[in-house]
Amino acid sequence: MLESVFKRSANPHTFFSTRPLICTCCMCKSHHPELHSNSDKGDGSVKYILTGEGAGTIFIIDDTTGDIHSTKSLDREKKTHYVLHAQAIDRRTNKPLEPESEFIIKVQDINDNAPMFTEGPYIVTVPEMSDMGTSVLQVTATDADDPTYGNSARVVYSILQGQPYFSVDPKTGVIRTALHNMDREAREHYSVVIQAKDMAGQVGGLSGSTTVNITLTDVNDNPPRFPQKHYQLYVPESAQVGSAVGKIKANDADTGSNADMKYTIINGDGSGVFSISTDKETREGIISLKKPLNYEKKKSYTLNIEGANTHLDFRFSHLGPFKDVTMLKISVGDVDEPPVFTMTPYVMDVYENAKIGTIVGTVTAQDPDSANNVVRYLIDHHTEEDTYFTIEANTGTLKTAKGFDREETSWYNITISASEIDSPKLLSHVQVGIKILDVNDNPPELAGDYDVVVCENMKPGQMIQTISATDRDNFANGPRFHFSLDSSLPSNPNFTLKDNEDNTASILTRRRKFSRTIQEVYYLPVVISDGGIPSLSSSTTLVIHVCACERDGRVRTCSAEAFLSSAGLSTGALIAILLCVIILLAIVVLFITLRRSKKEPLIISEEDVRENIVTYDDEGGGEEDTEAFDITALRNPSAAEELKYRRDVRPEVKPTPKHPTSSSLDAIDVQEFIKQRLAEADLDPSVPPYDSLQTYAYEGQRSESGSVSSLDSATTYSDQDYNYLGDWGPEFKKLAEIYGEIESERTT
Structure with a gap:
């Protein structure tokens, strides 16, 4: 039978054994455990063999004596036990003397691991003014040693730094406040060091520590306070309404929303002239001007200003009231001001038929300063509307400068400026609206x-x-x-x-x-x-x-x-137009017929003429030949004034009129008129030929070849009855007489 025998050596780290074959050992090197077989007589014939976890590396066995040795230190936190197998054999035959036996070596724990805080350092907050014993944080330390064996893993907490403000529970590690009503405004940040020690805190135990940074958070436990009870402020009277003229601030030891406050003017003779608002970022009171200042009327104002917190904590109401009051005296400064108009704006009216210089109205401005300087007025000319009025510089009286038409422009808006004689650069302006009143000047x-x-x-x-x-x-x-x-x-x-x-x-x-x-x-x-x-x-x-x-x-x-x-x-106008068209067509047909019936030219041969005479011996062009002869010159001699230039040549220079005016032409007979035309044509230097003859070769009733005109009759032209032509009858009769005279001249 194989059994294990353990001997205590002088080394404190020895093997201990409990049957059956369960051994424990410390973490140091040791060799005292031994295996022994009943068959071993001590003569060396028995050989011991060791196999299993760590055999040959961590554990070796003396094959003669059966002593087991460890070759290196053991770490229980890495491996708590090893399973080994031992056997005794005959050294000579190598045959087993006994069956293989299994035994377990357990690694006995020693205190070789200190407690550790895995989450530190810690950052935590706690409200100021908290009651004593208020829980702040619980810290926990861990120990890698065996908690089931001895006190190696039994941890105790203690505070190394942070007293007397905080304490820690030794068993649980809960940190608590140790003072009553801790004031953030006195001290805001604390650094607390907590220690964890094993072996239940006994001497020789291992320890670890961590730091806990504790910040006191603010609560509204401080009312606002003005640094002074009286303030002075200077504001010139020229300050613009709505502008900021000063600032004031109350101090509050709290932070964040606990320091927010609102400023209010609670009384004083300047409460209607000034207003105050709160700048949320700077927590300042901004004083603004509500109404214009006038040094001559009031030189100073007094304001009582209150600053109060907007967020209150009922737990600390006994520390109130959370507001403060101060007095502000505002002095008004005197400056040279521009004139002030008595009205703004002005509205006037004037009738549209008003004459130039009519008074429309008067504007008035006064020097607000005590000097009361003389004021002069001027119209600001920017648009066309400004030119319709004038203003007297000394009196401000507006007058009209142009005529008006209400139907075109019913309103005029002008700008008038006023300045002091001594300070012309200080100007004030006013708008004047002028309504143009209607008069009945347009019929329906x-x-x-x-x-x-x-x-x-x-x-x-x-x-x-x-x-x-x-x-x-x-x-x-x-x-x-x-x-x-x-x-x-x-x-x-x-x-x-x-x-x-x-x-x-x-x-x-x-x-x-x-x-x-x-x-x-x-x-x-x-x-x-x-x-x-x-x-x-x-x-x-x-x-x-x-x-x-x-x-x-x-x-x-x-x-x-x-x-x-x-x-x-009208109907009469249409009849007259149609009649004129018919007459013109008849005249054209008449002249065409006369030209076609002509048998011999007026000038037979150029050799018989000693002067340079241009012969126009061409056939008429019918209705298209509209340039042959202008009958209007014979019917109305006054109309010939406009048609005196030749149509076949465009003159370069306009000739000077040489014939009598239209009033004198009416008294000249047609024969004389034709002679004048011939003379003018001969003397006209503007067109060639320079010696030309204008021929009016029209056959009349005395022509030897007869007339083919549809107007020919047994009676003379003057005896013809032209009443059927209406208003055109006398004109046509006169034309017929002219034709007769021309025909008589030609035959002669």
Whole structure:
């Protein structure tokens, strides 16, 4: 039977054994455990063999004696036990003398690990003024030694630094406040050192430490305080309203929101002139000006200012009140000020028909200083509106400088500046609004161009159109409008006008049925008067067209001439235009016929003419030959003044008129007129040829070859009756007489 025998050596780290084959050893090197077989007689015939965890490396065995030795130190925190197998064999035959036995070597713990704080250093806060014993933090230290064996892992906590402000529980490691009402304002930061020691704190135990940084957080336990009970402040009277004129501050030992405060003016004669607000960042009271200052009226003000916390803690209300009061005296400084207008702004009015130089109004400004200097006035010229008025520099009286038209501009806004004679750079300005009052200077007129239509099948009393009016004047001089027919004309049998008394009027028929074949257009003069004083009126003629309509009143067709008439051409004018066209066509045909019937030229041969004569021996161009002869010169000699230049050559220099004026031409007969024209053509140096003859070769009734003109008759031109031509008859008769004289001259 194999058994283990353990002997205590002189070394304190020895093996101990408990049967069966369970051994313990310390962490040092040792060899005292031994194995022994009953078969071992001590003669060395038995050999011991060791196998298993660490065999041959950590543990070796003496194969003769069975002593087991460790070759290196053991660490229980790395491996707590080893499983080994031992066997005794015959050294000579190598046969087992006994079965293999298993035994376990347990590593016995020793205190070789100090306690450790794994989470340090710590940072923690605790409110100031906390009660004594208030828990701050719990710290924990760990020990790697075996907690089940001895006191190697039994830790005790203690405080090395931080007393008498804090304490620590030895068993739990809970840190608590050790004083009552700790004041942050006295001391804010604390560094506490906590120690953890094993072996239950006994001498020889191992220890570790950590640092706990504790900060006292603020609570509102301090009221605000002004450093002084009285303050002085200087403010010039020229300070602008709304501007900041000074600052004041109360101190508060607290921080954050506990130091926030609000400033208030609680009383004083300056409470209505000054205001105070709080700057949240700097916690200062900003004093601002609410009303203008005047040194001449009041030279100083007194304010009582309160500063109070906005966040209060009821737990510390007994430390209050959390506010403080101080007195502020403000002195007003005297400065040279610009003039002050008595009103701002000014509003004036003037009628639009006011003459230049009419007084509109007066502005007044005074020197606010005690010197009371003289003030001068001036219009600031920036826009065209400023030129419509002038101002007297000494009195401030505004006058008109131009005429007005309310319908174009109804308001004028100008700026007037005032300055002291002694200090012209100190200016004050005021706005003056001038309203242009209306006068009745615009007559009413129709609101639009009305195209009035009456149907042929109309009945008496039927309305055909509603008209309205407009007036550029305002309501007082415009509506209400009154409509009526022109009383100076006879009563209209066809239409009448009804005033609807609502600024409109209706056109009504007065008879039954209208006919386009009888009359296509009617004219209705309408008089419109306004309600102004004095009243103005205007007369407008409405054009009414007769149209064929459906039974439901829809217009089917209207005469084209009616619409032409609506464009401004009357029937008589159209007839006159058509008659003129017919006469001109007849004259053109007459001259073409005469030129074609000519048998021999006026000048037979150039050899028979001793002077340089240009012959125009060409056929007429019919209706296209409009340059052959201008008959208007013979019909109306005064019109020839405009057509005296030759048409075949464009003169470079405009010739000087040499013929009599139009008034004298009327008294000259046609023969003399033609002679003058020939003389002018010969003497005109502006166009070639310089010696030319203007030929008027037209055959008359005395021509040997006869006349092919459709106007030829048995009677003479003067005996012809031209009354069928109407107003053109006398003119055409005179033209015929001229033709006769020309024909007589030619044959002669």
